[in-house]
Amino acid sequence: MKFSFKNDYSEGCHPNILQALLQYNLDQQAGYGEDEYSLKAKTLIKEKINNHNSEVFLVSGGTQANLIVISAILKPYQCVISAAPGHILNNETGAIEATGHKVLSIDTADGKLKPSDIIPVLEGHSNVPHQVMPKLVYISNSTELGTIYQAKELEELSVFCKQNKLYLFMDGARLGHGLTSEISDLTLEKVALLTDVFYLGGTKNGALIGEAIIVNNPVLQEDFAFNIKQKGALLAKGRLLGIQFMELMKDNLYFDLAKHANQQAMKIKNALQKKGAAFLSDTYTNQIFPILSNDLIETLSEKFEFYVWKKVDENFSAIRLITSWNTGDEAVNRFIEIIETELP
Amino acid sequence: MKFSFKNDYSEGCHPNILQALLQYNLDQQAGYGEDEYSLKAKTLIKEKINNHNSEVFLVSGGTQANLIVISAILKPYQCVISAAPGHILNNETGAIEATGHKVLSIDTADGKLKPSDIIPVLEGHSNVPHQVMPKLVYISNSTELGTIYQAKELEELSVFCKQNKLYLFMDGARLGHGLTSEISDLTLEKVALLTDVFYLGGTKNGALIGEAIIVNNPVLQEDFAFNIKQKGALLAKGRLLGIQFMELMKDNLYFDLAKHANQQAMKIKNALQKKGAAFLSDTYTNQIFPILSNDLIETLSEKFEFYVWKKVDENFSAIRLITSWNTGDEAVNRFIEIIETELP
Amino acid sequence: MKFSFKNDYSEGCHPNILQALLQYNLDQQAGYGEDEYSLKAKTLIKEKINNHNSEVFLVSGGTQANLIVISAILKPYQCVISAAPGHILNNETGAIEATGHKVLSIDTADGKLKPSDIIPVLEGHSNVPHQVMPKLVYISNSTELGTIYQAKELEELSVFCKQNKLYLFMDGARLGHGLTSEISDLTLEKVALLTDVFYLGGTKNGALIGEAIIVNNPVLQEDFAFNIKQKGALLAKGRLLGIQFMELMKDNLYFDLAKHANQQAMKIKNALQKKGAAFLSDTYTNQIFPILSNDLIETLSEKFEFYVWKKVDENFSAIRLITSWNTGDEAVNRFIEIIETELP
Amino acid sequence: MKFSFKNDYSEGCHPNILQALLQYNLDQQAGYGEDEYSLKAKTLIKEKINNHNSEVFLVSGGTQANLIVISAILKPYQCVISAAPGHILNNETGAIEATGHKVLSIDTADGKLKPSDIIPVLEGHSNVPHQVMPKLVYISNSTELGTIYQAKELEELSVFCKQNKLYLFMDGARLGHGLTSEISDLTLEKVALLTDVFYLGGTKNGALIGEAIIVNNPVLQEDFAFNIKQKGALLAKGRLLGIQFMELMKDNLYFDLAKHANQQAMKIKNALQKKGAAFLSDTYTNQIFPILSNDLIETLSEKFEFYVWKKVDENFSAIRLITSWNTGDEAVNRFIEIIETELP
Incomplete structure (x- = not known):
């Protein structure tokens, strides 16, 4: 072959995860993410981002994470800004639009967004109330083209978003790869500091399934769990997600x-x-x-x-x-x- | 404790499943449900229902299955009929309404629906076009109250639905329990024959996650996969679902x-x-x-x-x-x- | 005949309206509700409710008003509480659900809601996050059964809603009839004081079309106009609505x-x-x-x-x-x- | 001034319309578009398009017409193709996306679409089921740039759409202007023959409000009225729309x-x-x-x-x-x- x-x-998961699934298999646990492995995984994530005020939600996959986060944040008339190769624009069967929100596309050579890319979009959407209101900037790190954001770039974008009352959301399906790139000077802690929401991708980095959504902005934390349940993402056996992230977060496994x-x-x-x-x-x-x-x-x-x-x-x-x-x-x-x- | x-x-999964996850873990496989375990699982299910014209889709959980099936089938102005204890009515955070569809509730003592329960609802929704159009009957077997449908009851309901141009959808989160009840005379094959769509629940019967949606009505099969992807339910590592149902369908494990x-x-x-x-x-x-x-x-x-x-x-x-x-x-x-x- | x-x-509109349509017909005016008649109408309404901090939006009909107000206010996982004869429950083809929100029905003899009707609904929706969150109470005055709210009843309901963080929305398709009932002790000013949003119905009280949505709660006013446009309710010739409400609000015509x-x-x-x-x-x-x-x-x-x-x-x-x-x-x-x- | x-x-309506509103004002009529003026208007329109199998629905405005037609036709995973200046893309506050559907934008110099513009979009959306499925082509005539479709252009587009199982929908907010352009060789009859759905705009051509949606494709006619009601577009006093189109369709007024x-x-x-x-x-x-x-x-x-x-x-x-x-x-x-x- x-x-x-x-x-x-293409492969299954890291052996540590399977080992843990075996070890804890017959322990009875609370359902819907209230199991002790999920609680432990969340604690470990909060330690790694060095922010115990963030909230962590474990879901199954990237499209699910994207549609939950975006539909939870936006009001009906608000829209998303994404670089043209953005996963939500091209590879998710209109999942975002299906929740009612337009995604505006910005052409960029490297799949990244800079403030100067976004300014004309904001200027072009000033005919109130005849146009959608841009409200959330969606970026991926590493991007769909394999490129990454450096600390300075993310800082500038973060400041720009705050100045313009835009939320900043990082799709981290490959965040591990972005942060451990030999040229990256960005840290997980900094990502948590500079974004309103982001997620840590498990599926593409050693888990069977699983993305950990991390909501940093307290305003966006309120009642967030309802969205998880409503979109069909709250697993009865949340332990499956908990055990995976518990193992990935132990030592430095995820980043290794x-x-x-x-x-x-x-x-x-x-x-x-x-x-x-x-x-x-x-x-x-x-x-x-x-x-x-x-x-x-x-x-x-x-x-x-x-x-x-x-x-x-x-x-x-x-x-x-x-x-x-x-x-x-x-x-x-x-x-x-x-x-x-x-x-x- | x-x-x-x-x-x-409360527990993890049946040991056979973990064993299989271990055994196949490092084999490289196609993503998004095109892996050989998923294909095998689907074949086994089609054999068990004795209908190779049905189509099978594996998803993660019950709420997800419910919202995908219902939103895929209904036009915007059509609605669902459910018995009052129906899971979609009370325990899914308005997941169905979030896809745009009303769920009409019928009070019944035993959590089951009979044609005579449905007739007054149809009669009460005849003021075209001022009312939603009932189009899909949602039942659970076993029900949320632990009761079951016998063969004759399901046949009568199925005939009634066809006569009234209603689709019949069975939530089978506990279908194994329903069919292996000591008093049940219903078979899986018959369920497939009498419903337009149903699902076989894995989560509550030995899997870690997973429900197998089985679309029997050819009209409803067209392009169904798009709905799975759009709602965030298409796992990149579909193998996780495939392996589980492959094991559950082997011999008689699921029903045992x-x-x-x-x-x-x-x-x-x-x-x-x-x-x-x-x-x-x-x-x-x-x-x-x-x-x-x-x-x-x-x-x-x-x-x-x-x-x-x-x-x-x-x-x-x-x-x-x-x-x-x-x-x-x-x-x-x-x-x-x-x-x-x-x-x- | x-x-x-x-x-x-069944009839057209009050002659004063036709007269004004004739009189102003060829004056060029700004579009989309920025015409001087609309502005005048809004001022007259604010005077009548004695609150210049409320905001007024003119739309074409009741279903439109209901779906705009409700979808503008609620987050995806929040729902409406309505008395069983509520227009939104039975006569609007699932318009509210089509915007993603469940409507919970409460059986009441007279089509009105009291705090004691609502308490059990709140208690029955405490399984966070597995159930929708009740957030808006929808009432009609006069109701679909012809009954009315007295001042004390509305006060009690308003206090209850505030205590329970529920919004109170009055469908006023027949508000004129409710307030001028020989037994009514409620005033328009009080309605504005006690509700978060309500509307004054024109269609059923002498206009050709038109309902005046009045948003009293400042939190709900923000960006409200976007919702009007997005739902297709912003008329290019807003003058048609403006002239009608300008005439209805002159002297006491509406109430007469x-x-x-x-x-x-x-x-x-x-x-x-x-x-x-x-x-x-x-x-x-x-x-x-x-x-x-x-x-x-x-x-x-x-x-x-x-x-x-x-x-x-x-x-x-x-x-x-x-x-x-x-x-x-x-x-x-x-x-x-x-x-x-x-x-x- | x-x-x-x-x-x-900027102005009101043609005097004939006001005259008719006066004349019929106090006649009692059935509600919701069953009045005799609406029935007469529909008959006149069917005569003008020379097709009594088409169905006509009168609504208030263009955004409303667009969102109703598109959401009525498409399944959740299907999307629209529009030229970049398309009204639905830029000037309707995301009204189409709010019904769950993506709108793909095609850059064209003249605001018109040709088959050769659409082919690359279809080719670029072949990754089933990871991408939205293009299903409806949206064009305007005259376009948002004032340009028009000639008969041959519309014929080619219509054939192309049929070959590719795409629906063709013409936004006719300015259809009168398009068809009476001194260079146009297209007729209303031909528009009805070549499109699945189109509408005749009243608002921008002498009415106070009103667009007449004409559904030519019998498959799309089924239950269409439910969509009108659900989106809040079914006026109780449908006579207002009926009288306007009755007058505009008399003799050649609309085109004059x-x-x-x-x-x-x-x-x-x-x-x-x-x-x-x-x-x-x-x-x-x-x-x-x-x-x-x-x-x-x-x-x-x-x-x-x-x-x-x-x-x-x-x-x-x-x-x-x-x-x-x-x-x-x-x-x-x-x-x-x-x-x-x-x-x-």
């Missing part, structure tokens, strides 16, 4: 896993760079987008699965490679070997 | 687990009946509602957890006891012992 | 019209009472519900249109008679004549 | 009014063209967008009201002038006089 670099959710994924991607990136390969974008996380000849792509695809992302010209295309917490050296080395053999 | 008869989701839960409840019921205890309703599934003296309830609550359901008079109240796939003989026997000692 | 007592919207309608109904009521007729409910507004023999009903229906409301026994039924601002003496006298001739 | 060229809804508006705009256009003025777009309806020097704009704005639409360079800007059914020769001539005096 071919090794797959298609995504970071993400770092490993990043490092495996960087090994491939470095091998490609040594051979002079170009990239669609300059990333330092677990997603890379090398531009290769169609011949080489064909050779590689005999041994590996991955997406051909974009045709560049007649002879060259960009491919997308994603590594995960479980991508082993063997697969990486085999891939590099082919690169080194086949690239001139 | 006290043993809990509060609900059927439900039968066990029922039997444990019946043991307690019989012990109580021998002592002449009365019951709020006459149930043959894993929920029983004995009426006991407040003194006895206090004594029992020192050793067991359960809900006091309803005050009957000054001295007596009904309690609710729920058993599960994992309720052992020890807890049951200890409970019976107290009954036998304390009841005259 | 038969004279119709079927409803209070309602009083006339009430008086015509009372004439018929008195004639019936003199003859010993019984009534389904004891009303003092423009709706009466006399119980008559089927023979007499048949005789009356040869000359008049009205609804047979409810079968009382084999030989008797209640009918509903509604009078309007334009119900003349001739029709009333002819009706009374038959009564006096035919009733023993 | 300055004459306003700001929009086509639109033609007049177009002609007045063309007079100004011609005067400007003679003087060599450039235009932002080449329009033949009642909207023109001349590019003038800032000095001339200032001079004109002392006598007239209009919008400055777009800055072109340091010294020049485009303005928007809109004429209406009631724009008289005097205003037009005064405007032209200034042009002829001030332009070299």
Whole structure:
């Protein structure tokens, strides 16, 4: 069977999680997230963000987290601002609109948002009450293009949002990868300080399912749990989510896993760079987008699965490679070997 | 620690499931329910219902299943009919209304719906276009009161719905318990034949999470998957749901687990009946509602957890006891012992 | 042609309105409610309620007013409490649910709500976060059964709502009739003082279309206009609404019209009472519900249109008679004549 | 007072309408659009489109018409395709999204859609079920930029939509102006033949309020009236809409009014063209967008009201002038006089 670099959710979960599921399996616990593992997981998260006034809610997946957070925050006439590659814009079957809210799209080269990107959108929505009111800025870190926010960038965005009475919400499906990127100077603590809401993605970083929504802004905490239940996200056996995040938050497991994924991607990136390969974008996380000849792509695809992302010209295309917490050296080395053999 | 008869989701999952999660953990699989375990689970379900034209969708929980099915089926001006104790009416934070649809409530003594209950509702909604149009009948089996539908009852309801152009949807959060009740003459195959949509509940019958939605009516199958994704219910690691239902559907595990839960409840019921205890309703599934003296309830609550359901008079109240796939003989026997000692 | 007592919207509008429409027809005015007639109308309304801090919004009809107000106020998980005959429950095709909100129904004999009716609903919705949160109390004055709120009743309800953090919203489709009832001790000023939002109905009291929503609670005023536009209720030629309310609010026209309608109904009521007729409910507004023999009903229906409301026994039924601002003496006298001739 | 060229809804309505409102004012009629004027208006419209199988629904305004039609047609996961200047995208406060549906925007120079514009959108939405499903094409005629569809263009679009199982919906807020443009070869009959749904705008063409929705596709007619009521658009005194459309459809009034508006705009256009003025777009309806020097704009704005639409360079800007059914020769001539005096 071919090794797959298609995504970071091809495998099951980290063995510690399975071990814990086994260990606690027959203990009777309260339902709906009131089990002791969930409570422990929430405490560990609050310690890691160094803010015990934040509130934590564990849900199953990213689309669910996005639609719950956004519909909980916005009034009917308010809308979201997102960079064009934003997951909520393209890959969630209109989940946000289904809760009644428009998502405005901003074209950006790197999938990130800066205040200067947002200003014209605000200016273009001043015809009260004939237009939706922009109220929430949605960003991803790492982004859907593998890029990341640095501390200064997030600070500027955060200040801008406060000045303009906009909420700032970070989709952290790959937050572990963003924060452990070798070039990142951003910390989890700072993310919690600078955003109104964000989430820590488990699904793409070693869990079976699970995203931990962290609501920092006290105004947004009120009655938040109702939204979780109403959207069908409150698991009767909340223990399943609790145990996973309890394990991921122990020691530094969550970040170790993400770092490993990043490092495996960087090994491939470095091998490609040594051979002079170009990239669609300059990333330092677990997603890379090398531009290769169609011949080489064909050779590689005999041994590996991955997406051909974009045709560049007649002879060259960009491919997308994603590594995960479980991508082993063997697969990486085999891939590099082919690169080194086949690239001139 | 006290043993809990509060609900059927206090424990983790059946060991076979954990075993399978371990066994397949590191196999790379396609995401979003295209993994081989999900495909296998769906095949097994179709075999059990003896209908390969039905379509199966695996989701995380009951509220999620309910809101997806109902919002997928109804047009904006159509509504649901439910018996008053229906889970969607009382325990799902308005999840159905949040998708835009009214739920009409019908008072019934036993939590079940008969054609004669529905006729007056249809007659009372004939002022076109000033009233919502009833279009979907929602029933639970076993019901929220522990009662069940017999084959003849479901047949009559099914015929009535077809005659009146109503869809029939069965909430099967406890369908295993309903079908393995010692008095039930209904089969899974018949349920699939008589309903437009139903689901097989995993969460309350040995899984960690998971309900299998089965769409029998071909008209309702079209594009159904979009609804799953839009409501945030399409797990990236669909394998988690697939493995669970694959294991539950193997041999007769799903039904064995439900039968066990029922039997444990019946043991307690019989012990109580021998002592002449009365019951709020006459149930043959894993929920029983004995009426006991407040003194006895206090004594029992020192050793067991359960809900006091309803005050009957000054001295007596009904309690609710729920058993599960994992309720052992020890807890049951200890409970019976107290009954036998304390009841005259 | 038969004279119709079927409803209070059978005729066009009061001649003063048509006169003003003619007079101002060709003046160019700003659109979307910024015309001078709308501004004048709003000022007149604020004077009549003696509160210049309230905000006034003119919309086309009652269902529109109800769905805008309720969806503007409530968060997704919050719901409405209404008496069972409430217009939003039975006669608006699920308009409120279509905006995502459940409406809880309370059975009451007279179509009115008292604190003691609401308390059990609040108590029955305490299972956080598994149930919707009651947040808005919807009442009508006069009610759908023709009954009215007295000052003391509304005060008690208002205090209760404040104590329980509930908003109080009065559907005033027939508020003119309620306030000018011969037994009413409630004033428009008091209504504005005691409710968070209410509206003054024009459609059923002399206008062609139009309800004036009055938002008294400053918290609810913020950005309210966006909701009007989003729900399709902001007329480009807002002047149509403005001119109508400007005319209705001049002198005492609005209340004179309602009083006339009430008086015509009372004439018929008195004639019936003199003859010993019984009534389904004891009303003092423009709706009466006399119980008559089927023979007499048949005789009356040869000359008049009205609804047979409810079968009382084999030989008797209640009918509903509604009078309007334009119900003349001739029709009333002819009706009374038959009564006096035919009733023993 | 300055004459306003700001929009086509500054004045009241055509005198015939007021005359009819007066004439029929005190006739008692059935409510909710069952009055004889509404029935007559619908018959006249069906005659004009030469299709008695179409169904006609009268509502108050354009945003209301758009949100009702779109939410009635689409399933929850389906979306709309619109040209970027589409009214539903920019000027309706997210009314469509508030009913749960995304609107995809296509950049086009002239505000019109061609099959070749739509193909890439369909291709870009093929990742089932992770993306919304495009299902309805929304066009305006005349467009928000004053341009129009010719018969051949609409035919090609209609064929394309049928081939791709897309519904075609024409916003006809200014359909009269589109069809009576001096260059238009499209007829009302053909519009009805080529679209699934369209509407005839009254508000911007001589009515006080009112748009006539015409549902041509029989599949979409089923139960359509429920949507009208649910969205708060069913007027109790439907006669107000009926009388207006009855008058507008008599003889050729509707089209005469639109033609007049177009002609007045063309007079100004011609005067400007003679003087060599450039235009932002080449329009033949009642909207023109001349590019003038800032000095001339200032001079004109002392006598007239209009919008400055777009800055072109340091010294020049485009303005928007809109004429209406009631724009008289005097205003037009005064405007032209200034042009002829001030332009070299």
